[in-house]
Amino acid sequence: MSLVEIACDESGYEGEKLVGGVTDVFAHAAVSLDELTAAECVAELRERIRSPATEYKANHVLRSKHRPVLLWLLGPQGPLLGHAQVQLMDKAYFLVSQVTGQLIGEPGDELYHAGRGAGGWGDFLEAANNLLRARADTSTFHAALDRLEVDSPTVKALRKAGPRAGEPAVIPPLDPLMRAIARAVEYWGERGSWVAIAHDRQTTLSPERIAQLQVGTKLARLELVHSFTDSRIQVADFLAGVARKIASDQLKGEDDAELTALIRPYVDPRSVWGDQPSWLRLAS
Numbered sequence: 001m002s003l004v005e006i007a008c009d010e011s012g013y014e015g016e017k018l019v020g021g022v023t024d025v026f027a028h029a030a031v032s033l034d035e036l037t038a039a040e041c042v043a044e045l046r047e048r049i050r051s052p053a054t055e056y057k058a059n060h061v062l063r064s065k066h067r068p069v070l071l072w073l074l075g076p077q078g079p080l081l082g083h084a085q086v087q088l089m090d091k092a093y094f095l096v097s098q099v100t101g102q103l104i105g106e107p108g109d110e111l112y113h114a115g116r117g118a119g120g121w122g123d124f125l126e127a128a129n130n131l132l133r134a135r136a137d138t139s140t141f142h143a144a145l146d147r148l149e150v151d152s153p154t155v156k157a158l159r160k161a162g163p164r165a166g167e168p169a170v171i172p173p174l175d176p177l178m179r180a181i182a183r184a185v186e187y188w189g190e191r192g193s194w195v196a197i198a199h200d201r202q203t204t205l206s207p208e209r210i211a212q213l214q215v216g217t218k219l220a221r222l223e224l225v226h227s228f229t230d231s232r233i234q235v236a237d238f239l240a241g242v243a244r245k246i247a248s249d250q251l252k253g254e255d256d257a258e259l260t261a262l263i264r265p266y267v268d269p270r271s272v273w274g275d276q277p278s279w280l281r282l283a284s
Contacts, residue, residue, distance in 0.1 A: 003220060007029040007232030009200040011240035016133050018091040019125040020061040024240040024251055026089040028180035029236045033083055038231035039080045055228050058241020074262040085187055086266045089225035092125055093274030097171060099128040100154060103161040112274045119149035129195040132174055140283040177204060181213055189218035197222045200233050207260050
């Protein structure tokens with residue numbers, strides 16, 4: 001069978017905690033470089049950056065003094081263009097979409113756009129996150145919903161929603177990592193190939209969840225590898241961290257036009273993003 005091998009890493013992963021954490025964006029990168037090319041890329045970064053660090057991470061190339069290195073890495077002279085893909089997730093938008101989808105069977109766009117910046121928005125997001133993680137009852141969620149200063153059809157529908165039903169999913173619906181890996185398999189297997197993944201270690205990637213990811217997909221295998229021993233994963237770490245920072249800055253209205261233009265070819269157009277005008281500057 002035809003097999004494509006990719007190496008993956010993430011940035012901004014905090015499990016099912018989608019709000020109130022350290023990051024507002026989750027990024028998952030996959031690279032299809034062979035080990036020699038990846039090792040040469042890391043060696044080139046070391047030569048250009050000259051840091052004594054044992055292992056290089058994305059924050060090294062994100063420092064302002066190393067901007068020329070970052071431009072090289074993402075640009076046409078670097079090794080990544082045409083050999084990498086990154087998925088981006090606006091965590092708040094994903095959470096709103098999940099709560100409206102599960103409770104009323106509707107998309108979350110209208111509530112997301114109406115709610116951002118409104119009074120009670122942060123409390124609502126936290127209550128929604130806790131509800132879907134089964135850490136709060138419906139009454140707590142509805143109390144936060146009542147304090148939300150948004151008058152919209154979606155809010156009215158949510159106020160009428162009853163308790164959730166159904167059994168817990170094998171793969172938690174709020175976990176962005178599971179979703180990202182499934183999409184990476186779909187993306188890289190689009191030409192009929194099976195996909196083998198070397199992924200940076202994550203405790204959430206248990207054997208049971210890896211097996212679940214293989215059901216009905218073209219995932220041939222998924223191996224957990226320490227990034228220190230695999231240059232391909234280090235390169236994926238660079239891409240994930242850089243993409244997350246660019247996307248997070250956009251979310252805050254701090255767009256860097258040069259970096260946005262460079263990251264655009266890498267971004268999966270099926271990423272989960274709510275602010276469409278900003279998103280189109282990345283994915284179009």
